[in-house]
């Protein structure tokens with residue numbers, strides 16, 4: 131069992147969820163986070179931390195949101211497709227977070243990036 135980051139996180143990334151995770155299982159893509167199900171201990175602490183309700187247990191995932199479970203699995207380090215960096219510290223949300231909050235589920239899915247986050251130095 132695992133928790134899942136859904137489309138509300140896309141182009142948002144408030145990151146308030148990451149500071150409470152006891153096992154550091156949030157990973158960062160360009161415009162969203164994912165939870166690695168191979169690491170998540172299903173403790174539920176992160177769920178109320180997300181201001182846009184992007185985090186949900188896989189047991190409560192609506193049928194129309196099942197693809198987000200696969201997305202979190204596939205694009206976490208354990209999924210083997212990419213190797214995104216772990217994120218454990220809160221940072222500013224993306225400048226697009228207000229606009230992102232108005233999107234439909236289809237728009238969220240069409241805009242999610244599959245590229246690991248890279249710090250610009």
Ligand code: SF4
Nearest residue numbers: 139143144145147180
């Ligand atoms: S708090 Fe919610 S929207 Fe913010 S980064 Fe975590 S999952 Fe994404």
Ligand code: SF4
Nearest residue numbers: 151170171173174176
């Ligand atoms: S349920 Fe617990 S272990 Fe899983 S991502 Fe949330 S805080 Fe981390």
